Amino acid sequence: MRLLETTFVALAAMVGLAATPATAQTFPERPITMIIPLGAGGSHDLNARVITSVLPGILGQPVVVQLMPGAGGQTGTAAAAQAPADGHTLIFTHNFIDQLQQFVTDLPYEPNEDFVSVARPNTAQPILVVRGDSPFATFEDLVAHGRENPGDLRFGHSGNWGAFMVPGLALMQAVEVQPTLIPYQGGGPVIQALLAGDIDFTFAFPSVLSGQDLRPLLAVGETSPVEGVPTTDELGYGDVSEIGIMHRVVLAPAGVPEDRLAVLRDAFSKLDEDPTYQTLMERLGENTDLMGGAEYDEVRGRQAERYRALVDSF
Secondary structure: OHHHHHHHHHHHHHHHHHHOOOOOOOOOOOOEEEEEOOOOOOHHHHHHHHHHHHHHHHHOOOEEEEEOOOHHHHHHHHHHHHOOOOOOEEEEEEHHHHHHHHHOOOOOOOHHHHEEEEEEEEEEOOEEEEEOOOOOOOHHHHHHHHHHOOOOOEEEEOOOOOOOHHHHHHHHHHOOOOOEEEEOOOHHHHHHHHHOOOOOEEEEOHHHHOOOOEEEEEEOOOOOOOOOOOEOOOOOOHHHHHHHOEEEEEEEEOOOOHHHHHHHHHHHHHHHHOHHHHHHHHHHOOOOOOEEHHHHHHHHHHHHHHHHHHHHHO
């Protein structure tokens, strides 16, 4: 009888185990998709290739880049907003798509309701540049000419309300200059227009300056990535720095479970400490100015207020 009871207990235990998952699956259970709402070959694409070459070793799963350009970033962003909030779909975007577009067009998503920040891996500082043989040797020269000749300066940018128009517009308002704005389809075409003499100035990221016949006059930010070039903060235009710097940011669909969000945020903290990541980013000419997701969520709210004011003033 005791043997029968022992056997019954053992069988009951086995049934109980069979009815319960053997172990709770460890997140992530499958590859993570990182949507980029921009085209191939741009700075986000290049940064993502570095991130996704190191992050799988931390998360234990591949991280697959999915380029989804279109509609000024809305195509990829809308797809990310509609993805299941299980942590397996992320979007690698920037602050101008994330926080500014809502004030210039109707969006099929609500940025601050449909997304939560995972991390801001780094930033990119736009630098005001002129052609190498430009008559403007300094930023002050450019400003003086613009004030004396309203509308004469031709400011080429990479697209409406994008990474170059925003700091340029904010800066020109700060120095009380009214240039003629000329949009181009991306950073490459606008640099070619500058070199061809079709425009007087534009902006570029530091990695673009090498090997180009360009003269940098001013860097947006607190410190300059180019020796000898002044910054907006140094010249008293700190407000331009706050909204003009590009923040590359990883977001997740809102509603992702807190424990999974914590895993993702921790993974980016570990990524930032990884020697291979640091080396690859240095070779790319990019910084690793990490900001955690919780802190960056607060920054997003301040950005929205500033962008609304900028758009309303234009």
